[in-house]
Amino acid sequence: MEFKEAQTEIEVLRQKLRYYGEKYYTEDISEISDFEYDALYRRLEVLEGEFPELATEDSPTQKVGGAIYNTFAPVTHEVPLESLHDSFSEEELREFDRRVRETVANPEYVVEPKFDGLSVALEYVDGLFVRGSTRGDGVTGEDVTENIRTIRTVPKKLKEPIPYLEVRGEVYMSDASFEKLCERQELLEEKPFKNPRNAAAGSLRQKDPKITAGRGLDIFVFNVQRLRGEELTRHDQSLERLKQLGFSVPPLYLKTEDMEKVLAFIQEIGEKRGSFEYPIDGAVVKVNDFLQREELGSTAKFPRWAEAFKYPPEEKETVLVDIEINVGRTGVLTPTGRFEPVTLAGTTVSRATLHNQDFIAEKDIRIGSRVVLRKAGEIIPEVVAVLSNPEDSIPFLLPEICPSCGEAVSRLEGEAAVRCVNPQCPAQLLRHLIHFASRDAMDIDGLGPAILEQLLAEGLVASPADLYLLQADRLKDLERFGKKSAENLVNSLDKSKSADLYRLVYALGIPHIGAKAAKILCSAYPTMDELMQAQEEEIAQIEGFGGIMAKEVAEFFSKESAKALIARLRELGVNMRTEQQRKGSALAGSTFVLTGTLPTMSRKEASELIELHGGKVTSSVSKKTSYVLAGEEAGSKLTKANELGVPVLSEADLLQMVEE
Incomplete structure (x- = not known):
């Protein structure tokens, strides 16, 4: 390869790796598989080896993956939490062994599974847990002590009062917990985590420890970083000591001087990985x-x-037997493939999502197709490619009629989703009720998914309007209820009747209309009657709205099923007017971006105050931003504001502007 050509490819590889690394480590998003990322990384390593003059200190090959959020306090690791060099073949492992033996005589190795989670450090003083932190960039991590306290298998008090101990471990999410979380996210129409590693990282970085506590996280501890009060000389000795102190250590490992036994054990772990209850993506060989x-x-x-x-990643060939159509809360029709069963990563796979019509058309997936399946992140089955189609097969098209309610479905221009927009579609009912009762919608305390499922099973609810017909005397005899809890729920329902109009509009589940859009809509049309009569062209003129949102609103309110639902809600006493009118125009024409923690207000309260006085709140800083409202631990948005010369306000500055 010519120097110029290598220089160009190296730069492209670095850009890609930085982008995917930022998504993976900082946003907990996997846009490509680990295998694809590793292939890019290895290609960059090879090119930098062939052209050492092109190697730079800031190359992804020279930096530990990861970055710290501004959400948590920084923690400096006295002993760095290093990442590991990866091998992908026996030859590379033998080369590692050769390099080790060039430096030390008769090395002994310990081989363990490589857990796929988030690396953390745990610190203990006199046997008591005092701090937990993420790896971050290896030198600086994040203080996530309170969230780590919620993990059941993290000992809060060691079995012996060791003066000081710092250990390294991997926080992970078991397959069962991951599947449970994905089911809940699907039920709530949230974007599910792509794999258990992202789910574990996202769960550990929650601001509210209660959310972390509900995610079923676990941990394996596998390294002693620092120790005072006693001395350890070998890794296998340290694992046994950690176990004595109450830690969960790798459940299987091998100690050997024989490289052939190392390779055989790695193969054994690979063959067993599908039977483990936790995600692993490899094995680790350590000098003992x-x-x-x-x-x-x-x-x-x-x-x-x-x-x-x-x-x-393991891949298998199979045949697509049928395609089933499921209808979600927002009416989206999701195709799911049924396949001839195959074993992947130790489990039997017979179903996989086919995402949408575009995905099916792009791969030319048909009933009878011979396809290649694999598990993304070793968990979620996905179609990699179509190998062949039967001669008499035809392209698959999603239905034009909703399979649940029989109403026509629609697909907006520029959207991948095909959806049913009937708000009373039976297939959407549970998801729709969960959304209707949620905090940003009607905020009905005590009406969670489990209770709603129970009410549906009892035949007490068939529409959001039916919620307001529930009586305490009927509820108190149901499982999960007593007299007091039944009365509390009925009181919550009565309270929700007076919610502002924008909450009801959001609760209706109109596609593309979130809580913020609903608020903007109700500022323009302060009564339900005005909103229902608004024309698509008029709605499209509202600042912050576009043609797609306007079309969705107009189409929703034109349906007889929507009109009937709103009429029932009105009869039952649900508010149909915007109660909160704008108090003034002190901030009119100004655009705000919020960052950091404010002294007395939450970001939501600050946003509402700004909008109440005519201002607008956006999420990203640009030259068009009027002000950045910054609190403690303000992050990259504050940095960008200073770079662009955007004025920065404190909470006190904002309150003064409003008063003036």
Whole structure:
């Protein structure tokens, strides 16, 4: 390869790796598989090796993956939490062994599974847990102590009062917890996490520890980082000691001097990985003796005494038997493929989502297609490719009629989704009721998914309007209810009747209309009657609205089913007017971006105050931003505001502007 050509490819690879790395480590989003990311990374390593003059200190090959959020306080790791160099073949593992033996004599290895989660450090003083932090960039992480306290298997008090101990472990989400979380996200029409690793990372970084506590996180501890009060000399010794102190350590590992046994054990772990209840993506080989580790040392990024082996994703061929159509809360029709069963990563797979019509058309998926399946993140089955189609097969098209209620479905220009817009469609009812009762909608306390499922099963509810017919005397005899809880729910329902109009509009579940859009809509049309009579062209003229949103609103209110629902809600006493009128225009024409933690107000309260006085709140800083409202631990938005010269306000500045 020519120098110029290599230079261009290296730059492209670095840009891609930085982008995917930022998404993965900072936003907990996997846009490509680990296998695809690793392939890009290895290609960059090869090119930088062939053209060392093009190697730079800021290359992704020289930096530990990860970054710190501004949400949590920073923690400096006295002993860095290094990442591991990856191997993908026996030859590469043998090369690792050769390099080790060049430096130390007769090395002994410990082989463990490589857990796929979020790396953390736990600190103990006199046997008591005092701090937990994420790896971050290896040197600086985030203080997530309160969230880690919610993990059942993290000992809060060790079995012995060790003066000081810092350990490293991997917080993970079990397959069962991940599937449960995905089911709930699907029920709530939320975008599900793509794999357990992202789910674990996203759960550990929640601002509210109660959310973390409900996610079923777990941990394996596998390294001693720092220790005072006693001395350990070997890794296997440290694992046994950690187990004695009350930690969950890797449930299987091998100690051996024989590289052939190392390779055989790695293969054994790979064959068993589908039977584990937790996600693993490889195996780790570590030099056992700590003095030999010191002698081997580290590169700028990796320890020379350890190597990770990454398993490739398993793929299998099968045949698509049928395509089922499911209807979600917002009416989206989702096609699900039924396949001849195959075993993938240790489990039997016979179903996989086909996403939408565009996905089906792009891969030319048909009933009878011979396809390649794999598990994304070792959990979620997906179609990789179509190998062949039967001669008599025809392209598959989603139905034009909703399979649940029989009303016509629609697909807006520029949208992948095909949806049923009948708000009383039976298939959408549970999801619609959950949304209707949610905090940003009608905010009906005590009416969660489990209670709603129970009410549906008892035949007490067939529409959101039916919620307002519930009586305490009938509810108190149901499971999960007593006299007091039944009365509390009825009181919550009565209270919700007086909710502002924008909450009701949001609760109706109009496609593309979130809580903020509903508020803007109700500022323009302060009564339900005005809103129902508004024309699509008029709605499209509202600032912040576009043609698609306007079309959705107009089409929704034109349906007889929507009119009937609103009429019933009106009869039952639900408010149909905007109660909160604008108090003034002190902030009219000004656009605000909020960042950090304010002294006395939440961001939601600050946003409402700004909008109440004519201002507008957006999420990103640009040259068009009028002000940035910044609190403690303000992050990149504050930095960008300073770079662009955007004025920065405190909470006190905002209150003064409103008063004036």
